[in-house]
Amino acid sequence: MGMYVGKKTEICSICNQEKSRGIHLYTTFICEECEHEMVHTETNDPRYSFFINQLKTAIKSKMYR
């Protein structure tokens, strides 16, 4: 983490992978791939609630840090 000079990477809150491209939602980073998947996942898809849960957990853990 933080080893790559000139390339800013962050840990995605959904897949926990280090990515350089993505969006920030509140204080949480979501990589491009996960953001794309979330957008294209139906709200009744079980994966959708997984995404939401991951986000909630990520936001909470940052709040109490």
Ligand SMILES: [Zn+2]
């Ligand atoms: Zn991701």
